[in-house]
Amino acid sequence: MKVLMTEYLRIDLDKETWECRVCDHEIGPATTNYKEGMLVYDRNPRDVHPPVIDPERYEYTFSPDPEWIRILEYYCPSCGTQVEAEYAIPGHPPLYDMEIDLPALKAQWSKREEVKEPVVGPEVELDRGHHHGHKH
Amino acid sequence: MTASTTETEAQRIAADQALVAKFLKDTTLFLAPDPEIMNEHDLAPRTAEEEDALARFSDPHTISRIRDRVQAGANEGFEMVEQMGAAPGAKWGDLITGIYTASGDLALCSAGGVLIFSALVHHPIKFIIKNWINDPTVGVRDGDGFIHNDSRYGNIHNTDQSMIVPVFWEGKLVCWVASTVHEGENGAIEPGGMPSMAESSFDEGLKMSPFRVVENFEIKKDILTFLQNSVREPKLQYEDMKVKLFACLRIKQRIEEILVSDGPMALTASLRGTLENVRKEVKRRLTEWPDMSVRTYMIQDSTLRENCLIKINLKVTKTGDRLIFDFRGSSPEFTNRANNTVLAGTKGMISQLFLCFIWPDLPRNQACFAPMEVITDPCSTVAASYAAPNSQSLMSIFTVFSASQHALGKFLYSCPEKYTKVIAPWFNMINTFIWGGLSQHGETLGNLCADLNGMGGGARSESDGQHGLSPIFATMSDIGEQELNEEEVPFLQLVSKKLTRDTQAPGKYRGGMGYQMMVATKDSDQWGFMTTTVGAKVPPIQGLFGGYACGTYPLSKVRNVDVYNVMRDNPEQFRHSIEEIMNNQPFPGAKYTTHHMGMGFELSKRGELYMISQGSGAGYGDLLERDPALVISDIEEDLISKPVARRLYKVAFDEDTLAIDVEGTKALRQAEREDRKKRGKPFKEFVKTWSKPLPPANLPFYGCWGDDVSVLYAGGPHDRRDANKPKPIFMRHPKDVKIEQLEAKLLALTGKTY
Ligand SMILES: [Zn+2]
Numbered sequence: 060m061k062v063l064m065t066e067y068l069r070i071d072l073d074k075e076t077w078e079c080r081v082c083d084h085e086i087g088p089a090t091t092n093y094k095e096g097m098l099v100y101d102r103n104p105r106d107v108h109p110p111v112i113d114p115e116r117y118e119y120t121f122s123p124d125p126e127w128i129r130i131l132e133y134y135c136p137s138c139g140t141q142v143e144a145e146y147a148i149p150g151h152p153p154l155y156d157m158e159i160d161l162p163a164l165k166a167q168w169s170k171r172e173e174v175k176e177p178v179v180g181p182e183v184e185l186d187r188g189h190h191h192g193h194k195h
Numbered sequence: 196m197t198a199s200t201t202e203t204e205a206q207r208i209a210a211d212q213a214l215v216a217k218f219l220k221d222t223t224l225f226l227a228p229d230p231e232i233m234n235e236h237d238l239a240p241r242t243a244e245e246e247d248a249l250a251r252f253s254d255p256h257t258i259s260r261i262r263d264r265v266q267a268g269a270n271e272g273f274e275m276v277e278q279m280g281a282a283p284g285a286k287w288g289d290l291i292t293g294i295y296t297a298s299g300d301l302a303l304c305s306a307g308g309v310l311i312f313s314a315l316v317h318h319p320i321k322f323i324i325k326n327w328i329n330d331p332t333v334g335v336r337d338g339d340g341f342i343h344n345d346s347r348y349g350n351i352h353n354t355d356q357s358m359i360v361p362v363f364w365e366g367k368l369v370c371w372v373a374s375t376v377h378e379g380e381n382g383a384i385e386p387g388g389m390p391s392m393a394e395s396s397f398d399e400g401l402k403m404s405p406f407r408v409v410e411n412f413e414i415k416k417d418i419l420t421f422l423q424n425s426v427r428e429p430k431l432q433y434e435d436m437k438v439k440l441f442a443c444l445r446i447k448q449r450i451e452e453i454l455v456s457d458g459p460m461a462l463t464a465s466l467r468g469t470l471e472n473v474r475k476e477v478k479r480r481l482t483e484w485p486d487m488s489v490r491t492y493m494i495q496d497s498t499l500r501e502n503c504l505i506k507i508n509l510k511v512t513k514t515g516d517r518l519i520f521d522f523r524g525s526s527p528e529f530t531n532r533a534n535n536t537v538l539a540g541t542k543g544m545i546s547q548l549f550l551c552f553i554w555p556d557l558p559r560n561q562a563c564f565a566p567m568e569v570i571t572d573p574c575s576t577v578a579a580s581y582a583a584p585n586s587q588s589l590m591s592i593f594t595v596f597s598a599s600q601h602a603l604g605k606f607l608y609s610c611p612e613k614y615t616k617v618i619a620p621w622f623n624m625i626n627t628f629i630w631g632g633l634s635q636h637g638e639t640l641g642n643l644c645a646d647l648n649g650m651g652g653g654a655r656s657e658s659d660g661q662h663g664l665s666p667i668f669a670t671m672s673d674i675g676e677q678e679l680n681e682e683e684v685p686f687l688q689l690v691s692k693k694l695t696r697d698t699q700a701p702g703k704y705r706g707g708m709g710y711q712m713m714v715a716t717k718d719s720d721q722w723g724f725m726t727t728t729v730g731a732k733v734p735p736i737q738g739l740f741g742g743y744a745c746g747t748y749p750l751s752k753v754r755n756v757d758v759y760n761v762m763r764d765n766p767e768q769f770r771h772s773i774e775e776i777m778n779n780q781p782f783p784g785a786k787y788t789t790h791h792m793g794m795g796f797e798l799s800k801r802g803e804l805y806m807i808s809q810g811s812g813a814g815y816g817d818l819l820e821r822d823p824a825l826v827i828s829d830i831e832e833d834l835i836s837k838p839v840a841r842r843l844y845k846v847a848f849d850e851d852t853l854a855i856d857v858e859g860t861k862a863l864r865q866a867e868r869e870d871r872k873k874r875g876k877p878f879k880e881f882v883k884t885w886s887k888p889l890p891p892a893n894l895p896f897y898g899c900w901g902d903d904v905s906v907l908y909a910g911g912p913h914d915r916r917d918a919n920k921p922k923p924i925f926m927r928h929p930k931d932v933k934i935e936q937l938e939a940k941l942l943a944l945t946g947k948t949y
Contacts, residue, residue: 062485063608063609064485064609065608065609066608066656066703066740066815066816067740067741094878095878097875097878098878099875099877099881099885100871100874100875100876101885104734104746107701107743107843108698108734108745108746108747111696111697111698112751112778112789113777116787117787117788118790119731119732119747119750119789119790119791120749120789121697121698121746121747121749122746123732123734123747124747126893127496127732127894128494128732128734132875133741133875136872138868139867139868139871140817140819140820140868141741141817141819142741142817143741144737144738144743144744145737146733146734146737146738146744148494148504148890148891149887149891149894150886150890151886151887152882152886152900152901153882153885154490154491154492155490155902156489156490156605157487157488157489158489158490159485159486160486160487160514163485163486163514164485167485171611177608177656178611178612178613179613179656179657180613180614180616180617181615181616
């Protein structure tokens with residue numbers, strides 16, 4: 060059985076591995092940090108958040124200070140999907156952001172049906188009683 | 196030794212202990228905030244009355260019917276305060292009303308309003324119960340009303356004031372009702388009630404521990420006058436005390452109607468039963484989440500006085516039906532800066548996250564957060580000591596909120612049982628103007644623009660975030676009618692809710708964006724502004740699942756200009772965006788500058804511009820998956836410029852018609868994916884050069900570095916501390932720092948010391 064853990068990652072409970080949901084690439088053991096199976100790039104935040112006002116004339120420009128903060132972009136090595144973007148202080152070790160208790164996850168899903176499409180959650184609407192959980 | 200002598204011995208020891216306890220209680224010189232009350236957020240133990248009531252009234256229909264009536268009473272009280280309150284915060288929903296059990300637990304609060312209070316007002320009520328009920332000099336009687344604002348006794352910050360009223364039935368206390376409003380002015384060192392210049396708790400204005408201010412349902416004039424005499428807006432102080440009192444009395448009336456129709460035991464059963472049911476349901480819902488630990492951190496990039504990197508560190512662990520928020524490793528508290536929060540504020544903000552964003556279907560009470568656990572370091576900026584100022588606690592509690600929202604998104608995604616959609620972090624800062632001075636009518640005022648309620652929403656798992664939607668602390672609030680405000684305050688907002696182009700948080704779904712505010716004083720020689728947010732250098736949130744955070748938001752000023760004269764004499768010179776005004780500099784002779792968002796109160800001159808922008812909620816997912824049609828629609832709405840759209844989203848389109856080139860877009864995106872694979876390095880190789888054992892020597896960093904939460908840094912690698920042995924952090928006056936730099940320059944130039 061496979062569990063959809065994030066927008067781009069799932070865990071294969073039988074093989075005990077992280078997988079890419081876009082290209083099915085096997086990323087690494089589910090008992091480790093999935094980031095260890097990713098490509099990482101140190102992105103200058105100015106690329107993503109461009110200055111709105113002239114950086115030649117002003118100190119603060121709507122664009123983050125690249126000396127103070129960087130963006131660690133994690134890519135699937137097989138399909139190049141950006142799985143995570145971690146805003147990091149320069150030199151700060153990447154976070155082990157999802158440390159899974161695998162035996163507990165297996166036990167939990169042993170009582171559940173496999174979910175192949177992500178459950179989206181209810182819509183907030185004015186009309187009462189109109190709830191739908193499917194993807195559209 | 197016989198059994199009876201042992202018993203006598205035991206009785207004697209017990210009597211001695213009681214005597215010692217009474218002696219200590221009678222001789223307590225100061226009833227400071229009580230750690231026993233302030234550190235507890237779980238429900239009070241069941242009382243004998245509650246036990247009896249629950250035994251007699253177990254029918255869920257009765258419990259639910261009474262709950263609905265109590266809820267309607269709370270909502271009615273809320274409407275009253277919102278309609279009649281004088282504080283701008285009251286008019287826009289920054290308030291709440293609630294009903295509390297006889298033990299002080301929040302049983303239900305109004306559907307609208309600032310839900311964070313749900314985790315906070317029970318503290319002062321429990322203080323009253325513990326200390327005043329049996330105190331012969333105080334006591335609690337029918338017709339009493341108690342006032343409170345000091346955050347250290349249970350509040351977010353001292354600008355919020357509560358009115359607390361006990362409800363008696365046949366001589367017995369059955370419950371409490373309370374109303375809390377963000378009042379604004381409170382006599383602090385700066386107007387508006389949230390001073391960022393506060394360097395000690397004594398700069399923060401009124402410090403009301405809970406005390407009686409109402410007797411026989413009437414406000415005591417002598418105490419009222421003292422309070423009025425202590426603040427800049429004496430009329431506001433009186434009006435809103437009256438409004439809150441009458442709202443409480445209305446809710447009390449509704450409760451009494453229930454007491455007449457159903458009796459006190461049914462009411463008690465409904466209040467306690469609801470709390471216990473919610474607590475049980477919360478534990479059940481938690482078991483559905485995956486067992487794991489999620490780590491994240493947020494950065495506050497300033498204390499509001501100087502830029503620095505303040506880390507809010509969070510590890511959330513879920514096992515079975517337990518959820519543990521571990522904030523160890525967050526920055527130590529600042530001894531002379533106002534951005535610290537008390538622990539209750541941290542908890543209240545997480546509680547509010549659940550009630551507004553995760554389980555909004557649950558009855559709004561204290562039980563929603565009751566079973567959860569929070570761990571912090573001692574004297575942490577997220578759990579500050581009694582001595583530390585906290586008037587700008589919003590800086591810490593908002594980043595606490597975002598860290599929690601970011602982490603919980605990762606728990607919620609895989610859980611099939613959902614009550615809301617998975618959402619990227621909301622924008623979290625109150626980018627607005629706090630103002631004060633003498634109005635055009637000669638009145639002294641101090642308050643803020645309700646635009647703080649216009650935070651951009653985070654992107655959701657299947658749709659973009661909404662623009663300027665609502666603040667993280669109140670889903671149902673308003674930004675007010677500017678034209679009405681202008682009748683009372685001597686300044687205008689010169690552009691109307693124009694979204695700030697190219698400031699979106701990109702992703703498969705982008706965050707909702709923020710709008711610009713430009714203010715200029717017009718009809719007063721004694722009027723000024725302040726701004727109190729972080730995030731002008733480093734984004735204050737993180738993105739979700741490959742989506743990006745927002746950018747940063749500065750304060751821009753244009754001085755040596757009177758834009759009202761410009762509009763009269765050369766209206767064509769005026770521009771309607773920060774981008775155009777700062778880049779084109781259209782007013783000859785004017786001075787254009789940018790600043791971080793911690794502007795202390797500053798007197799303004801007629802027609803000088805102060806300009807800021809609300810922020811964007813975070814993005815969700817890989818931006819290369821964004822539907823090209825959505826990118827074009829953002830261009831059409833002027834939310835993003837064509838060059839930025841092309842560069843970021845890799846969409847090929849016709850420059851004039853904006854027609855999408857589908858094949859071209861596919862090729863651009865495939866090329867970008869290939870480029871990622873080329874520029875990205877395998878993790879193990881990457882960390883060899885990226886990861887450093889210590890924080891950078893050139894950056895003022897506060898908090899733990901990496902995973903080791905036992906060591907905290909205070910300003911950089913040179914100041915290492917044991918996390919369990921707190922020491923003060925004194926920041927120097929930013930002007931002293933600047934003077935020192937300038938003196939060094941002078942010395943270099945002239946060889947002289949000044
Ligand atoms: Zn892939």
